[in-house]
Amino acid sequence: MFISEHKSKELLSQYGMAMPDGRVARTAEEAEARCREIDSRKYVVKAQIPAGGRGLAGGVKFAATPSSVAEETKKLLGSNLVTEQTSSAGETVESVYIEAAIDIAKSYFVAIAIDPKTGSPILLASSEGGVEFEQRARMDEGTVRTFPFAPDTPDTRSQLAEFLESVDIAAPQAIDSLFAARKAFVENDMILLEINPFAKTSDDRWMVIDAKIVLDSNASFRRPEFESMASDLATRESELEAQKNNINLVKLDGNVGVIANGAGLGLATLDMIVDAGGKPANFMDIRTTATSFDVAKGVELLLQDPNVRVILLNIHGGGMTSADTVAEGVNFAFSRSDRELPVVAHVSGQNAEWGIRILKDRKVPVEPFNTMSAAINRAVEVAK
The missing domain is CATH 3.40.50.261 (Succinyl-CoA synthetase domains)
Known part of the structure; x- marks a missing residue:
């Protein structure tokens, strides 16, 4: 069960992960009003659809003022986005996420999935995140490295730090953030947690710039809120x-x-x-x-x-x-x-x-x- 970016970030923020300030809007007028609540000199307007690849399909726009946020929102709402992760019919944009634009120094790709061999969480990471990550990963299998992601212990932290150095990540804050992501993954019955970009900002913070979460629908009896998360994204x-x-x-x-x-x-x-x-x-x-x-x-x-x-x-x-x-x-x-x-x-x-x-x-x-x-x-x- 795929949930929207803003719901994904709301969930991850409960585990202490840092991310840009953002608001959801379903009309251009609401978008303009919401962005005035965000302390930023520049904004990002993101189409909310149940698929990735929005950036290359024109579903992510930058805007410098609240009025330009409204204009970009007006163009996106009701439009049909066709990405590599949608069907040929595409997905209709029914809401947008207005977010503070962040000065990114370096982008990385990280994800947590279930290892089919062990049934345990596995961390995937790459030093090359961003909108063109999937194309690079298809061309070069070595782009992504994997790490058996065990629970948080001193030994696991030491092993994780060594692994992250291989993808050019060397910061205690990043390690703390990834263990928070693992906790969210396990406690919420996820089958996929993808963060791209996982970004180092110009002031040395580590932030979730975009997030994709897929929940295990077979576990919905344990978590009734799953249904409202799915309906929020206009699941068919x-x-x-x-x-x-x-x-x-x-x-x-x-x-x-x-x-x-x-x-x-x-x-x-x-x-x-x-x-x-x-x-x-x-x-x-x-x-x-x-x-x-x-x-x-x-x-x-x-x-x-x-x-x-x-x-x-x-x-x-x-x-x-x-x-x-x-x-x-x-x-x-x-x-x-x-x-x-x-x-x-x-x-x-x-x-x-x-x-x-x-x-x-x-x-x-x-x-x-x-x-x-x-x-x-x-x-x-x-x-x-």
Whole structure:
């Protein structure tokens, strides 16, 4: 669950991390009023969208006066930003973040993620931060260095200091700030915390100039405020509706609607669709706690998407989700919808045969296949 820059900074500031003074605005008039509350001779106007890469796409503007802040805000609000991290349709700017411009002496990139091998936090760092960091990192893998980020102890501090020297960071304040970031990462169930730039200012302070946080939506039951953070960023209504019904859904810009149970199976399905020359319309992961009525809601969201031309059902029954539970959900959705789409199915595991029989007996237009590849190739063919 991606949260906005200003919410990310608000969260990090609670852990003592320093950052420029800033305010959120949703109109040009509000932006002008808010920047008058900021003690600065120059301002930055930042579009708030659920994606990075705003700077190169024209989503970050500098302004010298409150009136020019209002002008830049007026240009950004309602505009559509297409970055490397959005779909081809881009994202509409519905709010901006007005911030004091900072005199940066040196920019760095730092991030904390989960190490897939150990399941523990890992620190990524580079001496070359800023708007063109991602391009440089793609061209040179050595741009980013990694450090197993253990809890704060004297030994870890010594090891971290040695690591940071390799990326040209040598300051106790920077070390304190990064341990604060680690604490925020762990205590708030984050799966990604990216700070770019992590900046050394001209007066030797270390500040968070831009921040990106992705929260683990599976932990939302522990932190109910996650939902308000997501809605603040205008997360797609369909994705929020799916989350309420035990479905993980991410909208994409293709035409093959995907229903899968398990994140790994869902991602593998997307890769195979692309390899077959198709374009997935979504990522879907049916959670193990989902009922047939929850599944029905997820299928309904696909039936409501005008871009979807075919539904690919890739299910392996097992654990807490059996194939017939998913089949009942598909049937419920079709029985309540005015739109009927062809369904291409690969169903295996617990109650697989019974699931296919349910679909056929209830007159769902299903075409079953014995292998994933055969089903995926057929779905891509139908979509074209």
